[in-house]
Amino acid sequence: MTAVIQAVINGTMMGAMYGLTALGLTLIFGVMKVVNFAHGSLLMVGMFTAYWLIKLTGIHPYLSLLVVPPLLFFFGYYMQNLLIKPVFKAEQQVREPLTVIIVTTGVWYVLDNLALMLFGAEYRTVKTSITGTSFSMGEFIVSIPKLSGFVVSVATAVGLWLFMVKTRTGKALQATSLDREAANLMGIDQYRIYNLAFGIGTAIAGIAGCVIMPFYYVYPSVGVVFDIRAFIIVVLGGLGSIHGAMLGGVIIGLIESVFSQFMPSTWTEAIIYAVFLVILFVKPSGFFGKKQDW
């Protein structure tokens, strides 16, 4: 029983971080109706940026949170402006801009393999003052980097939610997500909103990169691991839903960590896919998705 509770603690913490990786994806989908296949690669870029920052300057790992997300915001902002907007405009009449999926997949290939060319295929970790530290709560052990990651994840989700409902820009994002033609008519510049959504989504991938870095290894294709999970999480929670992403993340984290108590970890991966498919068939809109989205 102790082992199961320990697994629940670990799974919840890890799951919140999975939710964080899915948050940017769900935001971009919610606003643009585009699945950003480069999302995992952007996470990888965030991880490598944090890695080199920590490695070269020796700063505390969480100080990278002040540098990496803003950098990635501009990266995402201009990626959407230069690469995705033109394709979007060309497909304006199409209800679903599927070509954009291919552009983002192209970005994925380019980023992952540029990283491979620059840094090689090896797995890298940074040894920091908090790596491997933990405290005990009764008979349970809580890892400090994972707990910090959990706190940052929840804070980011709450922050994004507040931004969406309280600020003018957030409301403009929501309006564009609901009906882009109507939002256009109300004087909202659709493409500026897309730039913002993509920028914020990418910045969140940067935040995720920073909090994952102290206890995970980084390598050029690390994004794929989180990518597939993020896809599953956003569909579980409902594409476009913030709390759906967090809940979906925690569910996936729990499945992974609790089931690995009883079976080889490769099988837990299979269970995640099975759960995903069952939910998709029973309730394709996910927990909090809107029916018209799928």
Place this chain on the structure above:
Amino acid sequence: MSRKQLDMTLLGLGLAVSFALPLVIKSPTYLQILILLFFYAYLTTAWNLVGGFAGVLPMGHAVFVGIGAYTSTILSNQYGISPWIGMLAGGVLAALVGVLIGKPTFRMRGAYFALCTIAFAEGFRVMIENIDSIGPLKLNGPRGLLIPLKGDSFWNYQFMHKEPYYYIILVMLLLVLALTWFISRSRMGYYLAAGGEEPEAAQALGINVARYKLVAMAMSCFLTALAGTFYAQLMLYFYPKGLLGLDLSFEIAFIALIGGRGTIAGPVIGALALRPLNEFTRIYLGSQLPGLHLVIFGTILILVMLYQPKGLTAPLARIYDKFASRITRQGGAQ
């Protein structure tokens, strides 16, 4: 010379060149590159029945290649059944699985459908990697299956030289192209196109969009599985990560999109554009800078989508039209 005569002459010329190539090209390496080019063109043409005509974006077709490869190989390795028969069994199995998957998923919109097919394919790969045997059937988990050498034998679908493989895949490609051409001009083709563009409108006209999509899916999966058997017999070895990974599924979709989704020539043009690029950049750059060839591949993908979002077939067709009108006008004047 009329336009039709010109088209037919060029088509005949193309066919003659395709059949004559192995007489000129003797290097097994280059023949292998050509075989894989046709293999990908074939797979993409089969994919196109769903991904092109029915207007959805399946991103997990490697599953059906895998079903074909595993079925025929298990049948021939363990029960001595000729891969030619196993190939058909694999095709039927893949068609059944395709319909099973298609029935619930075809209700979904594009992004959901794409994600769902990815998850299905990855789930399938993870399962196969974890299963050593199902009852008496040996799958060998992550190690994959090896086909023992039995020597030159048509019945065993094994040849010591590349030429027979070349002609088999060429004929398969021509047949599937002919089938696509036929379907695109049939009632089913029009219904599929209508259902892909405006499903609600098509439904309102009394077209059973879902049924036509399922028929297209079954055909596509059946044909894809045949290529799986071909691949197994060509390589004599395959394993889940290589055969069932996302790379193969994605490449099929990319070839279609670069060539032109929903057009008959698109898959062939896409394969002609991408495969040699892929092979040669890997051969010449892969050893010096790992990853560079995929950077180039990704960049080309982005550029084509930026400047020719409908694929390369449309601009090429325009160039050909210009050329043809000049030729035929000259012919008329003489």
